[in-house]
Amino acid sequence: MNVRRGLGVSAIAQMAAFIFGFISVVVVSRLLTPEEIGIFSVSVAILGFAHLFREFGVGQYLIQAKRVGEREFRAAFSVALITSWAIALALFLISTPMASFYGHPGVAEVLSLLAFNFLIMPFGTPLLSLLRRELEFDKLAIVHGAGAFVNAAVTISAAWMGESYLSMVWGSIAQHVSKVIMLNYFRPGQVWILPGLSGLSAVVRFGSIVSLSGIVNEMGRSAPDLIFGRTLGFSEVGFYSRAVGLRRMLVGRVTRLVKGVHFPVFAKSVRQGGDAAQLYGQTMNYMVAVVAPVLGVLAVLSEPLILFLFGPQWERSVPMAAMITAYAIIVTPYSLYNSSLTAVGRVGLVLNTEIAIQSVRILVLMTSLWLELEQVVALLVIAFLAQAVFSQMALKRAFGLGFRRLFTFVAPALLLVAYSVLGPVMIMFLVDEVGREAVPRVIVLMAGGSLAVVGWVVGVHLLDHPMKSELYRILRALEPIGARLRWSSK
Known part of the structure; x- marks a missing residue:
């Protein structure tokens, strides 16, 4: 297959x-x-x-x-x-x-x-x-x-x-x-x-x-x-759980989907003599083009999403969800570093890198001994930045893939974030002007989501991103289905 x-x-x-x-x-x-x-x-x-x-x-x-x-x-x-x-x-x-x-x-x-x-x-x-x-x-x-x-x-x-x-x-x-x-x-x-x-x-x-x-x-x-x-207590854990829930539900599955295919395919390609750095960069160009814009849109629409899905009892999770999804954009180019290194047998390097990454993360979380939950979440940006730095160092050591070369792969994909969030930002601004209680949340989500998709497609075409050819491929695959539907309606 x-x-x-x-x-x-x-x-x-x-x-x-x-x-x-x-x-x-x-x-x-x-x-x-x-x-x-x-x-x-x-x-x-x-x-x-x-x-x-x-x-x-x-x-x-x-x-x-x-x-x-x-x-x-x-x-x-x-x-x-x-x-x-x-x-x-x-x-x-x-x-x-x-x-x-x-x-x-x-x-x-x-x-x-x-x-x-x-x-x-x-x-x-x-x-x-x-x-x-x-x-x-x-x-x-x-x-x-x-x-x-x-x-x-x-x-x-x-x-x-x-x-x-x-x-x-x-x-x-x-x-x-x-x-x-x-x-x-x-x-x-x-x-x-x-x-x-x-x-x-x-x-x-x-x-x-x-x-x-x-x-x-x-x-x-x-x-x-x-x-x-x-x-902090079980209630604080619950609020934090719902704050990270948006990222895990909507983005975590995309990451797991790609990892499930990438890991065996990457391992097989490298065994057959493929360039690991080139393979990784090309894969991340596609992955970042999808994941980073979704994270940006989730950050903008976090309030209507959480209140619509989970109810008003979870309102406290809204600002934390916005921060976490925005921070996650930083590490999207490194979301497959772990599985890629494991696929080529560099498990020792993965171990050392994870020790460095998680040590910083735990140190930040331990500030909950003195700070409130929202303050600790704000400080998590330090952990995300550390994850990006250490992951980049591992890719350089294993594949010779430096930051400059990786950035040339993912820069167009990161630009798609701006195109995708423009529409949702406008929607949220208009809702604030009218009054958030006056507009049903489902309408806000439908309008914001639709404009995000339109903005993403426009960005793909204007930037001539490789996803453009994939979109045409999908449309060609759907043509026979559309033709059958039109025929059956006659």
């Missing part, structure tokens, strides 16, 4: 997953309180570290390895099985102490129940990686899409029946069970295999470094929930 088809199929799956997740978040946000969501967020933050240990780099190892036969697959399965089951036991044992530390029994309930996921994960993780290595994105799309639907359906049903923060736990368990069932359908006989010890050392060497890098990254990602939960 080629890159465009892989992206297309994966995009459909991501869109379906986004829709299901989006509906779930909106409904649950109206059924649960900020404290209830904060309890689940803190528990999941603790769980994030466990997820890194349970995989132990098995997925990345299977994708980047020069050869994967039955020997390598059994060794990878063995590592996943041992680590996942050990973590399930550890989570059960620490659930009560963690609940005491955070002062709420709900933390223990969430951790104990989610430990069950780690018992079934090893039977799916290696197979998902094989599908990615073999570029079978259509099967991956079905697995992830079905899992997202099951998660949303169970979560909403449980929340409606009064399961509080446990509703999201039941959704997560149901999702993982459904994925194993789907994988058994696509790969009959490969889900239930015996572990093997031959080749185990290669998996462990690679996985140990990848896991350490992932742990450091997860420390930075989960640090806000873990630190704020202790220094």
